Amino acid sequence: MSSEHNHPHDDHAPIVCDEKPGYYEILEISIRELLIERGLLAASEIRDQIEILDSLSPVHGSKLVVRAWKDEAFKQRLLENGVTGALEMGITIYDDTDFTVLENTENIHHMVVCTLCSCYPRAVLGLPPDWYKNKQYRSRAVIEPRAVLAEFGTIIPDDIEIRVNDSTANLRYMVLPVRPKGTEDYTDEQLIGLVTRDTMIGVKVPTV
Amino acid sequence: MSTENLVKHLPNDIGGLAGSHEPINLTEHPMLSWEKYCHALLDVLDYHKIVNTEEKRRGTENLGSEMIGKLTYYERWIVSASNCLLQKGILYPDEIANKTKEVAARYNITL
Amino acid sequence: METIEHNPAKFAVGDEALVAQKFPIGHYRVPMYMRGKKVRILRRLGKYINPETEAFGKNAGDKLWCYLVTITQIELWPAYQGKAIDKLEIEIFEPWLEPVKLSTNEQ
Numbered sequence: 100m101s102s103e104h105n106h107p108h109d110d111h112a113p114i115v116c117d118e119k120p121g122y123y124e125i126l127e128i129s130i131r132e133l134l135i136e137r138g139l140l141a142a143s144e145i146r147d148q149i150e151i152l153d154s155l156s157p158v159h160g161s162k163l164v165v166r167a168w169k170d171e172a173f174k175q176r177l178l179e180n181g182v183t184g185a186l187e188m189g190i191t192i193y194d195d196t197d198f199t200v201l202e203n204t205e206n207i208h209h210m211v212v213c214t215l216c217s218c219y220p221r222a223v224l225g226l227p228p229d230w231y232k233n234k235q236y237r238s239r240a241v242i243e244p245r246a247v248l249a250e251f252g253t254i255i256p257d258d259i260e261i262r263v264n265d266s267t268a269n270l271r272y273m274v275l276p277v278r279p280k281g282t283e284d285y286t287d288e289q290l291i292g293l294v295t296r297d298t299m300i301g302v303k304v305p306t307v
Numbered sequence: 308m309s310t311e312n313l314v315k316h317l318p319n320d321i322g323g324l325a326g327s328h329e330p331i332n333l334t335e336h337p338m339l340s341w342e343k344y345c346h347a348l349l350d351v352l353d354y355h356k357i358v359n360t361e362e363k364r365r366g367t368e369n370l371g372s373e374m375i376g377k378l379t380y381y382e383r384w385i386v387s388a389s390n391c392l393l394q395k396g397i398l399y400p401d402e403i404a405n406k407t408k409e410v411a412a413r414y415n416i417t418l
Numbered sequence: 419m420e421t422i423e424h425n426p427a428k429f430a431v432g433d434e435a436l437v438a439q440k441f442p443i444g445h446y447r448v449p450m451y452m453r454g455k456k457v458r459i460l461r462r463l464g465k466y467i468n469p470e471t472e473a474f475g476k477n478a479g480d481k482l483w484c485y486l487v488t489i490t491q492i493e494l495w496p497a498y499q500g501k502a503i504d505k506l507e508i509e510i511f512e513p514w515l516e517p518v519k520l521s522t523n524e525q
Binding site: 395 | 445474495
């Protein structure tokens with residue numbers, strides 16, 4: 100088993116570990132080094148990709164949501180085409196997927212799952228949480244969404260439709276939550292703080 | 308019970324199978340350094356179509372339910388990628404054996 | 419990209435279709451819970467490489483139409499405990515969709 104300790108590291112430094120790696124870490128280093136020795140990939144490409152991974156954050160999604168709340172024309176463009184909409188805010192969908200925004204309304208609540216693996220809008224929300232990748236969420240979200248939402252503390256009224264999106268091909272979904280009432284005077288920063296990762300997966304709703 | 312479902316129904320295809328008796332564990336672990344390297348490696352393998360994302364998914368499914376249940380997420384990824392590279396004739400078993408032995412020796416580990 | 423459409427989409431938005439009850443082995447992206455279910459087409463998403471061949475290293479070639487489809491939860495799960503208005507949406511590739519044959523009563 101690998102250690103639980105998550106030590107900080109300099110992404111540009113050579114890979115030096117001060118603790119003993121587990122079997123799977125050794126396997127990863129080995130495969131990477133063999134492919135680099137073959138000239139099939141370059142160490143710099145791995146470092147560049149780690150920089151991309153380090154730059155990912157759900158704050159990118161939060162900023163899209165807040166702009167959509169405040170700018171109706173932008174919201175329409177974002178709903179029409181998530182990829183070009185995100186690009187307007189400087190967010191590149193680097194993995195060649197179709198970023199798709201699902202708008203919650205007073206009548207519809209969306210939640211997102213990938214039952215077959217762990218499809219997730221990484222370019223906008225970062226890497227998915229552990230529970231999103233685990234079998235309990237993946238198997239239950241499609242068959243009992245209201246019970247799953249309740250485990251996140253989210254109770255959706257009976258007259259609101261729950262719409263579950265199972266991500267199985269090229270679409271990568273982000274939920275555009277409803278702006279809570281009473282936030283008319285909030286600054287952008289305050290609004291961004293309300294739009295957590297989980298509200299954009301659809302397992303929570305922003306509240307004040 | 309017939310065994311055909313083990314062939315037709317892939318172990319990652321779990322939508323609707325579990326019930327409320329299996330609560331969602333909301334504990335999150337910070338990504339380990341080696342996990343980030345593993346993620347980056349698979350992304351680069353996909354960019355070059357050496358092992359594309361769909362091949363990696365297939366490789367994970369093909370680990371079978373026991374390994375899927377016992378290995379962690381990125382452990383499954385690196386074993387899947389290794390098997391794909393072997394199946395495609397890009398790497399061979401013995402060079403993986405020699406390389407893992409060499410890497411382990413750097414850390415004074417005997418595999 | 420293409421000037422002539424050699425492979426027009428077989429389904430239009432609003433059409434009903436049946437998800438095929440068939441069993442590939444090795445790899446698939448249509449969950450078992452969708453097999454044999456009647457769905458409605460919400461959106462034509464465009465054409466993509468078939469994931470069932472891509473999974474075996476085929477990175478190019480003919481692309482297939484893919485659709486976003488919808489189904490109510492109570493049609494999907496006989497014992498569904500939620501509300502009748504609840505729905506599920508999922509992407510399905512064209513070879514997995516069959517036209518719904520209308521019975522004579524419905525004609």
